Amino acid sequence: MDGVEISGPLHDRFDEILTPEALAFLAALQHEFGARRLELMEARQTRQAELSAGGTLDFLPETRHVRESEWRVAPPATGLVDRRVEITGPVDRKMTINALNSGAKVWLADFEDANAPTWDNTVSGQLNLRDALDRTIDFDAGGKSYALRPDDELATVVVRPRGWHLEEKHLTLGGVPLSGSLVDFGLYFFHSARRQIAKGKGPYFYLPKLESHLEARLWNDVFVRAQDLLGIPQGTIRATVLIETYPAAFEMEEILYELRDHSAGLNAGRWDYLFSVIKKFRTRGREFLLPERNAVTMTAPFMRAYTELLVRTCHKRGAHAIGGMAAFIPSRRDPEVNKVALEKVTADKTRESGDGFDGSWVAHPDLVPICRDVFDGVLGDRPNQLDRLREDVSVSAAELLAVSETPGDITETGLRNNVDVALRYLAAWMGGLGAVAIHNLMEDAATAEISRSQIWQWIHNDIKLADTGAVVTKELVERIIDEELAKIKAGPGYDKTLYSQATGLFKEVALDDDFVEFLTLPAYARMP
Numbered sequence: 001m002d003g004v005e006i007s008g009p010l011h012d013r014f015d016e017i018l019t020p021e022a023l024a025f026l027a028a029l030q031h032e033f034g035a036r037r038l039e040l041m042e043a044r045q046t047r048q049a050e051l052s053a054g055g056t057l058d059f060l061p062e063t064r065h066v067r068e069s070e071w072r073v074a075p076p077a078t079g080l081v082d083r084r085v086e087i088t089g090p091v092d093r094k095m096t097i098n099a100l101n102s103g104a105k106v107w108l109a110d111f112e113d114a115n116a117p118t119w120d121n122t123v124s125g126q127l128n129l130r131d132a133l134d135r136t137i138d139f140d141a142g143g144k145s146y147a148l149r150p151d152d153e154l155a156t157v158v159v160r161p162r163g164w165h166l167e168e169k170h171l172t173l174g175g176v177p178l179s180g181s182l183v184d185f186g187l188y189f190f191h192s193a194r195r196q197i198a199k200g201k202g203p204y205f206y207l208p209k210l211e212s213h214l215e216a217r218l219w220n221d222v223f224v225r226a227q228d229l230l231g232i233p234q235g236t237i238r239a240t241v242l243i244e245t246y247p248a249a250f251e252m253e254e255i256l257y258e259l260r261d262h263s264a265g266l267n268a269g270r271w272d273y274l275f276s277v278i279k280k281f282r283t284r285g286r287e288f289l290l291p292e293r294n295a296v297t298m299t300a301p302f303m304r305a306y307t308e309l310l311v312r313t314c315h316k317r318g319a320h321a322i323g324g325m326a327a328f329i330p331s332r333r334d335p336e337v338n339k340v341a342l343e344k345v346t347a348d349k350t351r352e353s354g355d356g357f358d359g360s361w362v363a364h365p366d367l368v369p370i371c372r373d374v375f376d377g378v379l380g381d382r383p384n385q386l387d388r389l390r391e392d393v394s395v396s397a398a399e400l401l402a403v404s405e406t407p408g409d410i411t412e413t414g415l416r417n418n419v420d421v422a423l424r425y426l427a428a429w430m431g432g433l434g435a436v437a438i439h440n441l442m443e444d445a446a447t448a449e450i451s452r453s454q455i456w457q458w459i460h461n462d463i464k465l466a467d468t469g470a471v472v473t474k475e476l477v478e479r480i481i482d483e484e485l486a487k488i489k490a491g492p493g494y495d496k497t498l499y500s501q502a503t504g505l506f507k508e509v510a511l512d513d514d515f516v517e518f519l520t521l522p523a524y525a526r527m528p
Helices: 020-052 061-068 093-100 119-134 180-198 213-230 252-258 271-280 301-316 335-355 365-379 412-430 445-459 474-490 496-511 520-526
Strands: 085-090 106-110 139-141 144-146 156-160 167-173 176-179 204-207 238-243 263-268 321-326 359-362 436-438 441-443
Touching (some): 020 176, 085 365, 156 180, 167 180, 180 213, 213 238, 213 252, 252 301, 359 365, 412 436, 412 474, 412 520, 445 496, 474 496
Parallel strands (some): 085 106, 106 156, 204 238
Antiparallel strands (some): 139 144
């Protein structure tokens, strides 16, 4: 086949990333693994059809031998031994410096949910990571200087590429768009793997949206091939998998097993996991009905089962278990807001550290010391608590599926919040921002997904709002969209074009009878 063709504009320095050699590397990965990726996406649709027809999720009988046999993942790699606090965020230049300097042990450098995948963001993000490793990223802006601390004070970089379902339309091979996953992984690995090795660490990744151990196997095969192509020793790559889809919760051990020579553990998400619950069982009526999103806490029975099983599974196999996100953004103007929110953050991290998690996520540098202090209280001088095996935990499939036991109401206030946050986020996303501060919370694409999927679920189940008694219909939601949009328009930062695009997109993914698998798919189609 001919080489990779570029349809995006070549801005300043893009030629440093999109070199002939790097594109040939991407072509090799796409040629070898592109068809398998598509087969796995078809397998998702087959499984969805089975669930929609009345099927269920369970631990796989065909992989019982994996769950019952003795094996362990590779020992923790340098820079990933102590992960008591990790900060997440997009790969723009300012965030790159601030995250690396934050005092966190790990920075999740995000090309996925916290990044709007514009062509510029995709390529410039790779430049920013390479410049950070080369220590040429310092800059001045707005009268303020941004500069990296010494290397031994910086967070370990862990890159999150896009999920298997996404493509990169600006790079094609034989007229076919490249996998967004392979582009993000491949460009970073090609340009930065040796740079990381030279600093005594390695190319590390977070893998999002996996729905099966076969998808993990594909990633492992990509890792093996990529290391061979560049002459890098096998096992140098390490990857942490986000267990953020409902099917993956039933295949945690198998996912670790497939990646065992490259595994760095598992992470427990929240919004994407809830989104997946709705998506997978969207035809099943009220059996899988969730209350409004802010009412669904990690202490809900089915969420508790999921997190307890994750810690037990990871530590049984010698892998790190990483907790969820603290998305709060401290306010410099409202100390009462800070007080209440920080109490919640502290309680959440206390629960995670007490359950055996080895670390957790924050979205803002000001939360790093809070999370660190909580985990310090449990870990002390130890780097992790992998020795806490949680043999007291035994979770059944029924407990993972017990969504109906979740307490909480569905109110007009919650409905309006879902509409407001989704519109604000989607407008920002269409404008090129993937991590957006909304109402003192750092929101990403997962927020918009749970917001729109809940509304879709409520409409299709004739839900009566607890505070007003009104039934959730398309007409009610359309009226609320208009009212919330009017409030946004009266405030700062309104952009008519972006909000028009956001409103059209939101109506498509929340109000159409057909459920769109990922809102980022039609959103990306609208993006230049």
